[in-house]
Amino acid sequence: MKRIYIIGLIFITYTSISAQIDRSKQPDPGPAPTIQLEDPIEFQLKNGLTALLVENHKLPRVSISLSIDHPLLTEGDKKGATTLLTTMMGKGSTSVSKNDFEEAIDFMGAHFHFNDDGAHTSSLSRYYSKVLELLADAALNPNFLEEEFQKEKDKVLKGIETSEKDVKTAARRVENLISYGSKHPYGEYVAKETVENLNLKDIKETYEYIYNPKNAYLIIVGDFDSREVKKQIKKDFGQWEARTQKKRSFSEPENTPETRIAFVEMSNAVQSEIALMNTFSLNKKSSDYFAAVLANQILGGGAEARLFLNLREDKGFTYGAYSQLRDSHKTKGRFRAGTSVRNAVTDSAVVEMISEVAKIRIEPITDEELELVKAKYAGNFVISLEDPETIANFAYNIKTQNLPKDFYKNYLKNINKVTKEEVSMAAKKYILSDQAQIVVTGKGSEILDKLEQIPFNGAPLKVSYFDKYGNQTERPDYSKLTPEGVTVSTVINNYLRAIGGQEKLSQIKSIQENSQGSMQGLTLEIESKKTNQKQLRMDMKMMGNLMQKQVVNKSYAYMEVQGQKIDMEGDQLEEMISSSAIFPELDLDLNKVALIGLTDLDGTAAYEVKFSDQQTHFYDAQTHLKLQTNQTLEVQGNSQTSTIKYSEYKAVEGILFPHKTTFNMGPQEIDFISKNIILNLELEDSLFE
Numbered sequence: 001m002k003r004i005y006i007i008g009l010i011f012i013t014y015t016s017i018s019a020q021i022d023r024s025k026q027p028d029p030g031p032a033p034t035i036q037l038e039d040p041i042e043f044q045l046k047n048g049l050t051a052l053l054v055e056n057h058k059l060p061r062v063s064i065s066l067s068i069d070h071p072l073l074t075e076g077d078k079k080g081a082t083t084l085l086t087t088m089m090g091k092g093s094t095s096v097s098k099n100d101f102e103e104a105i106d107f108m109g110a111h112f113h114f115n116d117d118g119a120h121t122s123s124l125s126r127y128y129s130k131v132l133e134l135l136a137d138a139a140l141n142p143n144f145l146e147e148e149f150q151k152e153k154d155k156v157l158k159g160i161e162t163s164e165k166d167v168k169t170a171a172r173r174v175e176n177l178i179s180y181g182s183k184h185p186y187g188e189y190v191a192k193e194t195v196e197n198l199n200l201k202d203i204k205e206t207y208e209y210i211y212n213p214k215n216a217y218l219i220i221v222g223d224f225d226s227r228e229v230k231k232q233i234k235k236d237f238g239q240w241e242a243r244t245q246k247k248r249s250f251s252e253p254e255n256t257p258e259t260r261i262a263f264v265e266m267s268n269a270v271q272s273e274i275a276l277m278n279t280f281s282l283n284k285k286s287s288d289y290f291a292a293v294l295a296n297q298i299l300g301g302g303a304e305a306r307l308f309l310n311l312r313e314d315k316g317f318t319y320g321a322y323s324q325l326r327d328s329h330k331t332k333g334r335f336r337a338g339t340s341v342r343n344a345v346t347d348s349a350v351v352e353m354i355s356e357v358a359k360i361r362i363e364p365i366t367d368e369e370l371e372l373v374k375a376k377y378a379g380n381f382v383i384s385l386e387d388p389e390t391i392a393n394f395a396y397n398i399k400t401q402n403l404p405k406d407f408y409k410n411y412l413k414n415i416n417k418v419t420k421e422e423v424s425m426a427a428k429k430y431i432l433s434d435q436a437q438i439v440v441t442g443k444g445s446e447i448l449d450k451l452e453q454i455p456f457n458g459a460p461l462k463v464s465y466f467d468k469y470g471n472q473t474e475r476p477d478y479s480k481l482t483p484e485g486v487t488v489s490t491v492i493n494n495y496l497r498a499i500g501g502q503e504k505l506s507q508i509k510s511i512q513e514n515s516q517g518s519m520q521g522l523t524l525e526i527e528s529k530k531t532n533q534k535q536l537r538m539d540m541k542m543m544g545n546l547m548q549k550q551v552v553n554k555s556y557a558y559m560e561v562q563g564q565k566i567d568m569e570g571d572q573l574e575e576m577i578s579s580s581a582i583f584p585e586l587d588l589d590l591n592k593v594a595l596i597g598l599t600d601l602d603g604t605a606a607y608e609v610k611f612s613d614q615q616t617h618f619y620d621a622q623t624h625l626k627l628q629t630n631q632t633l634e635v636q637g638n639s640q641t642s643t644i645k646y647s648e649y650k651a652v653e654g655i656l657f658p659h660k661t662t663f664n665m666g667p668q669e670i671d672f673i674s675k676n677i678i679l680n681l682e683l684e685d686s687l688f689e
Contacts, residue, residue, distance in 0.1 A: 048214035062128035062222035063388035089114035125223035136236035170468035171273035171441035272442030291426035296325035342641035347450035500655035536580035
């Protein structure tokens with residue numbers, strides 16, 4: 001049942017290798033490359049639609065974007081209308097059925113994507129005329145059917161239900177609400193109640209508000225003839241009627257007067273989500289826009305940035321830590337620094353994040369940092385120009401944000417002009433360590449006490465408490481988590497009885513299990529052998545080839561990854577030896593474990609038992625079966641918390657074993673299905689050498 005070490009090493013080894021960067025040599029910066037961007041051919045229809053055409057005959061492809069610069073939209077108790085509108089658009093029209101529409105797209109190998117502010121499609125140049133016609137028909141004459149509406153509405157409701165326990169979903173929801181407020185377009189969130197309020201009329205009204213030729217831009221880039229396209233645009237879009245549009249008002253967000261923590265309780269969280277945020281007024285026309293961009297890049301723009309180097313490379317708290325600085329010409333922009341860390345280091349990660357944000361405001365950046373980030377930014381910018389959609393976005397931004405026509409042609413020149421002093425000034429203006437909202441979403445019973453003790457300017461940071469919907473609450477009370485009469489002994493003994501009883505379990509001398517899973521389309525096979533003498537061998541094969549081996553033999557343990565042997569020491573060795581037991585609970589020293597209490601585990605009441613700082617187990621309060629293990633891995637300086645979920649218990653010779661285990665670490669999740677479990681085989685000692 002213990003596969004966590006060998007699988008976890010796959011992810012840790014991979015991410016460790018991918019994160020190794022040779023920073024010993026700083027490349028010499030060259031002059032900013034000249035950006036060759038063709039000025040689009042521009043014309044406007046009588047209804048207000050603006051067309052921007054960029055001919056490029058290098059490849060036989062055409063990219064078409066219909067972008068609508070509509071006012072920001074508040075939806076209130078009908079939040080979800082734009083979501084449903086997006087899902088219903090692009091599924092035929094009043095004259096073309098959904099099936100015929102999709103068959104035509106598939107035949108031409110085109111790609112259609114609708115969102116709440118327009119649509120995008122691309123195809124081979126031989127088909128672009130038909131594709132443009134279909135796009136116009138779908139956008140101007142959407143096929144809003146009651147049956148389709150109910151189907152999409154049910155999907156949205158199902159998605160909300162599925163995400164109820166998702167920690168990241170809850171974290172982002174509350175982060176947005178705290179940053180912008182519940183009545184701001186960026187602070188509203190889609191909820192079950194708001195979706196249930198919707199009817200088809202609401203979708204049609206939202207369509208009328210957004211889809212208006214007066215602020216629509218049709219941008220076509222690629223291999224086409226402008227004269228022919230002009231004629232077709234007039235024919236396909238000329239009958240689109242313009243409408244009077246009334247903007248919906250909302251209040252602009254304000255920053256908190258002092259830095260504070262907003263804690264969001266998620267009892268099922270294995271890791272903590274941390275975000276440090278503040279809002280500001282910044283757009284692409286601001287005189288310090290380019291300096292602000294570079295300040296963010298230096299702080300959290302990638303693997304060479306300060307947050308990443310500190311929280312991952314130096315401290316080993318996380319897979320990665322990044323920041324984003326989002327400008328806006330319609331409302332206030334936002335700075336956000338974020339990461340996911342294991343519970344044990346949540347408070348430390350918050351301290352380090354505050355420290356890095358403060359440093360970039362008060363300590364000068366180095367010449368090396370500035371040159372490195374300029375070089376990286378230039379490289380990414382040039383590469384992005386290969387995508388026709390980038391060219392379309394540039395043309396759209398210039399028109400809708402009233403930018404100079406040469407804004408993107410001179411982009412890298414303006415980046416290169418930025419000085420260290422300008423970066424520092426921009427950091428002080430837009431990255432506010434003294435007015436930050438720090439949202440921490442996680443398991444309060446494990447992290448809250450330490451969060452409440454984080455010092456800032458001579459006193460502990462103020463902490464406010466929220467539920468996963470952003471409602472402010474009282475501090476959670478964790479003193480009542482354990483029902484009267486329930487002890488560690490009760491939970492463990494009930495589990496042992498549930499799976500077969502101590503007498504029967506103690507008669508098992510060895511166990512061999514073969515299981516299979518898949519990762520990114522590749523088949524993984526695991527063969528595990530254990531004895532009651534604290535011996536374990538686990539071989540993992542990928543597509544038939546041995547990838548990893550794990551061996552434990554009484555007093556020593558090691559892993560072997562593609563021929564590289566890693567000896568275990570200290571706490572890691574003790575954990576692996578403990579994990580080698582066939583039934584770890586059978587010989588457990590109950591004086592060394594702690595019952596945390598009763599918790600909600602994906603909708604099931606479960607007892608949480610802490611075996612060590614690195615390992616926690618959850619047992620169903622009703623069936624007494626083990627449901628999940630949380631384990632912290634530390635290998636070669638990298639540390640991450642993982643989960644194994646146990647299900648589909650079946651009897652083997654009168655003993656219940658889980659025949660499905662779901663392994664989760666970071667973004668990866670793998671289901672392993674047991675193919676066979678054999679008890680009391682004779683296993684040679686040589687297997688464990």
